[in-house]
Amino acid sequence: MLSVLRVHLPSEIPVIGCEITPYVLLKRPDNSISNEDVPESAPINGYCMRYKWYRVQSDQKFTVCSVHPTEQATLQCLVCVKAKVPLARSFHCTPTCFSDAWQHHRALHERASTASNENGTEEEEMFGRFSSTGSGVKNAGISASTSNAGQSPSLTNASTPIYPTTVAERSGDGLFEVGRSRTYTPTADDIGHFLKFECVAIDAETKLPIGNTNTIMMSRVIPAPTPIPRRMIPVNGVDVLGHMDPDSRIASSGTFSILSYNILSDAYATNESYSYCPSWALSWPYRRQNLLREIIGYHADILCLQEVQSDHFEEFFAPELDKHGYQALYKKKTSELVQVYIGNPNAVDGCATFFRRDKFSHVKKYEVEFNKAAQSLTDAVIQPSQKKVALSRLIKDNIALIVVLEAKFSSNQGADNPGKRQLLCVANTHVNVHQDHKDVKLWQVHTLLKGLEKIAVSADIPMLVCGDFNSVPGSAPHALLAMGKVDQLHPDLAVDPLGILRPASKLTHQLPLVSAYSSFARMMGIGHSLERQRRRMDPTTNEPLFTNCTRDFICTVDYIFYTADSLTVESLLELLDEESLRKDTALPSAEWSSDHLALLAEFRCKPRVRR
Template sequence: MALTIVSTQVPTGDAPICDVMLEPYIVIKEGDGPGTACHVPDEGCLESGARFRLRSRWFRAMVHGGSAVCSVHPDREATIQCLLCLRAHAPAPLSFHCGPECLKEHWRMHKDDYHLRQYQNGGVENGYASNGSSYRNSSSHEEWVEVGRSRCYVPTAEDVGCVLKFECSIADSHRPYYQDMGGLCMGSTTARVRPAPQPPVRAIIPLRHLAVPKLRHEGRFTVLTYNILADLYATGDVYGTYCPAWALSWHYRRQNIIKELACYRADIVCLQEVQSDHYEDHVRDAMQELGYIGVFKKKTTEVYTGREMAIDGCATFYRRDRFALIKKYEVEFNKAAMSTANHFPEPQRNAALNRLSKDNVALIVVLESVAPMAARQKQLICVANTHIHANPEHSDVKLWQVHTLLKGLEKIAASADIPIIVAGDFNSEPGSAAHTLMVTGSIDKTHPETAHDPAQFLQTLLPVQHKLSLRSSYSAVFAGNAKDLAVQQQAMRMDPRTHEPLFTNLRRDYGGTLDYIFFTPTLLTPTALLELPSEEEVVRGNSRDSGLPNARYSSDHISLMAEFQLVIPFQLE
């Protein structure tokens, strides 16, 4: 029996993209049989009993001639080069921009230490040194340098501007010296590797009109919330019509998301839709390298992805040089549903239980500052991170989940007079019953959404109230007399009726605000906000009917961040 490679193809679209995995499609045949997709294990695989192995090699070569491409917009020709990148010894292809406005918009990314440091060490790529074996093509005078020895390869910054070549052959372990069968080697060459579009760089907008005199700077901290779009929901059926497959892959998106989080350096980070296996394999370790400690709470129901079962949840990270974990509380709305349903007689009990039994969760942490933050005292801060039920036809469930979370926070507030942050994806638009309850403290039968009560449980709970005084952080843009131009520009990207952003979730078929950072205004004052992008900025470089995610924004949500100032010191008695 003999195996023969019929053909190889590296699917790259127009061109391979830096940091996007390349997986060649290989067709082999056995004897005189028909060609089929390759299922031969890799040469380095330890699988027992496999006689044949696939021997793979990746090479790169610099292509002479041709113009450089923009490092932010790979589909555009470069016209200007960033000198800061060159001084930092970053690879030259990452310093090119398509114009002065592009350079101006993204210069902070180049200045950021994290962004530059990843290119200063050089060294190993895919487990092989960049100065590995090489050979010269005498006909084209191109020198091919070996960069990888596995079937798949992830182009690095050193590959940008170069072409890649993939070669493979079948090795037979029964043959002496493990020689290639017939000495034949099949291969294919790609176009030039293009730099990956850089994640968005959004400015921090100071709220000087809300500054409190005589408050010390060490009493400030930042909170960021971000629904990062779990891979199990990032399907081509939903987003593939406007987001290229390589930009939708988790391998690409996770790098963009981590870069974005590293750029903002929030003290506390609340993430939603964090897939449990990705948290353990990638997100937790990446955040630890950035100086964070994380806690995670997964949902209570797994989802079949077509390949395996997966589950997502909420993850809260805090900078270990600023905070320490004092207490953690986990809220499973499924369990709370059983407690609520038991208050009703049959058959209303079963109807309420079926309606309220959703797999959503909330994660509450009480943090203590490592160093004194104000008045020479360490401070306690309570942060709730949640992802509320998404079905738009279940406004009654959303209201009940929010009310359940607030009742739990009331118990914490009763034991310690500490500032409270409630952040996350509430899947509720401004003015909805859930949002109104958060910011006003009560909901009664006059709200139109309370009429939607198919399980007949909501009417018995009304009026729904809570004793926490909460306010949405981005509403601070409209507080006071803001004369700062940057603040006024942010106000133009917000709804003047609801005092909330025009959107935090933007897909081709939907655009609206679902994410919030709420805080206790009697104990905290917002001093800065992460700027909101316009819809034009989000879809720039894409078709008009596109949305999120795309090559630059790696989730269908945008991140929100607020800086807060402690008004007075707080401590447990």
């Protein structure tokens, strides 16, 4: 006979758009224990499982707080209503909540004012980009007024629900059946209502229960928090007064954009490491939807993602991004150490590169395994008696994925190369994280650059080097990337127990690499947007103040480098300030689902100049 031994949910707080998959442990007719489903379509020995999901309907209207989505809202900001800020962001649970969030909340008013003044249609792109679809939210009939956007807040009692409710099939007093499968994805109609899950083993022929019905009540369904959208800031289309050209992106035919983003592998997103993040916001069903919504919202032509688990790539990111026109390439970390650490071979992460099929076609793929390079290095320069020690230090399972693409759009080839096809080389990597292995970091970066140099010699091709380098500005790996060499007196070179960095004069490369985000530091002109971005840059390194922000660690480790002789930066995704992220303690949070920030740059190909 089939029976249910245990049922539990990954999170007690359901979020709109995030699939809920209960863990159901079964005892099968052969007395084996398994969590594999036995659906009605495939019974075992005449027995199967039946599942039902209910919405607990009530007449009570429930509006959720935009800061604390598990709390009921009691106040609404009238400035948001007048400025046409998304309605869901205007509600707060208490006056203290609103007061504490005011500095960050005011940014919504400023954004709405800018959007209204500069471009009436930009508002939809800015605020609609990350909003939950299907919410049914309407804000029609309210005139836009942003003259008091910077003044003290105006409040009103929240008396109407954020989302409308509709009646589903009635199945008892206050219960409305909404699903009959093992999984369920809350919809906008569920917002503010409790969910109830039932499962029971049944006789496949009579459909009668053969045991007790297992029931779990969940909390109220909450809307997915929506972060303030990040805008693209032109860096090659700013006039002498620092005014932004709203048509620069449209006029930039022949340009392309690239995103680099460490999305935080689920294997590393533990409650122990990120105890400040709500458990429901740290769960993979929520994070994957939030990450996908963010990534798609950037509309990048090329995506370089790090810490993508192999199972998540195959089962989620590749098929989901395929729906949006992206072709996928992937390289999993070699698993000598990683698999031992996480215990699940399917959860080994790697680098994934996606590109829009309407903008590029795939030409060639190179896979760099630093473990293999370590083996070759030790065979060549390490004494036999020291090989075991050397390999133990060098083998860290890190990899790089290099992809050569051909552009389908027209580019400025120059008069001497009419009709010649435009190729592009994109490197995506995740360098060793251990801070006490500075020699390994530098060796990995040097190995990657030497490989890229070989490609550059064989083909005159623009290059982009993206990823999480786990190296701060001013470190030896960063110096090698940005300057083409490492000063022989650099303190990082003092850590070289294997002697693999000697002589230091060999630590060079000939690629004219420049960090894309250093363009913010070089921007001329004045203006609020420009000045705000300059304040988020480190003037001593010309890099962002941070790209990684956790409770105990904040620094810059992510970069997009480009060959400056063949590419020019057109615009950059704006940086965020630490204060706005610290309101939720740090990253990841309910709004941002990684502990890293996404970097995005738009480029234009220059006329070819032979290197």
